[in-house]
Amino acid sequence: MRRTRIAFFDVDGTLTTDTTLFRFLRYYLAALGHAPHVYEQRRQRLKAMTDIGVPREETNRAYFENFKGSSAPTVTRLAREWFAAELRQGGFLNDHALAALRRHQANGDPVVLVSGSFPACLEPIAAHLGADETWCTPPEITRGHYTGRLIRPPMIGEAKAEAVLMVASAYRTTPSHCTAYGDHISDVPMLSLTGSATVVGGDKDLRDLARSRSWQLLPGAPGTPACPGPPTAAPRTESPGRPQHN
Template identity: 65%
Template sequence: MGPTRIAYFDVDGTLTTDTSLFRFLDFYLAATGRPPRAYQQARQELKAMTAMGIPRVETNRAYFDNLAGARAADVASLARAWFQQELHHGGYFNDHAVRALRQHQENGDLTILVSGSFPALLEPIATWLGTDETWCTSPQIRNGRYTGRLSAPPMIGQRKADTVLLSASVHRADIRNCTAYGDHVSDLPMLHTTGRAVVVGGDEALRRIAQCRGWRLLPAAPLSPCRTKGA
């Protein structure tokens, strides 16, 4: 066997064509009997935080307020049902990024998800993709229920980079032979960490950086009409 190589993938907007956190929140609120305006209100509050310049780390924390009091088993069950619905509708995955992931798998590389999303939501995605590990945000669960808080800082920004370095060390992989995939400027620390980086999608600021650094570019897959509701 040759030296270990690892491909690290952001999920939302990189492997997927939309933000799974919001797609699931829409599904979750409807499935638990909330009116449609509940999702719109939650989404607008998070958008307002972003518009005010509040860092993505903090908007990620705020997202999990929506799960406060929910039974962890119920959230996991609904996440699996949500994912099956996404597969049924089609257009959920970015075929360009998934094709790259499959190529890494065929080459014998480890494939690892590094995401600001959370375990219940990522488990069916990781199973379907056949990836090796998942590193993500950890919502706090006590007595089987979400508290609305986090157990550790969200898996965003520099924390992704630190996690990639730790993972490479654990697997005794040369970070220079590893590859990172991301779609947002918050992925830059991770993209800078590995020897190779790939930018997915149309983030203009990130694409300019990629062009300057000679990083590979992959296009964003177009959203199908049925995917516009959670935008």
């Protein structure tokens, strides 16, 4: 009997040419009528955390403070509009990784997205790609509004490896019979767990590691398109949340 071979894909920087979290945040703030500098301030705060060595899991948590108090239906609707705008503009999906995903689907392999992004951003992407499952970072939503907190730890690092173990068990297969794709050092736990792995783009250290472990390499994106904006910026009707400062 043929064992199931699951293909696990990171999303940001692997299947996409840029980060869903930040491209959507820019679109979302503009759609609510905020000036561009509001996004830049939010983005720079998170970048400063990264620059001083704050772990990626913590910067991911801090990102979701941007949606504190936001209407969940509004976020979902705008995320669908955002991804539709990305598709119209073109250049957002990495053709090399997308071709690999289509080959897995043609072979009958389940495709599972494993991402630090969140459902609102990932659901339209998963639907477009025809992914079988999506494992991601779950923001807490209470009474229809984001609280700015998470239900569980971000889907980053070891959390991705744990997701691979759980999915493989559910399909009654083993990680060693599966394959994974990623672009960032935080994807190494997932890449190391599967029987075969591919680094998409990635920095020199990650690609050197891939060569030392006989992982495959795919090109990264040749360039990143400008972020699409909403058709018209609506008057601001809700707060997009404010970062918390200690």
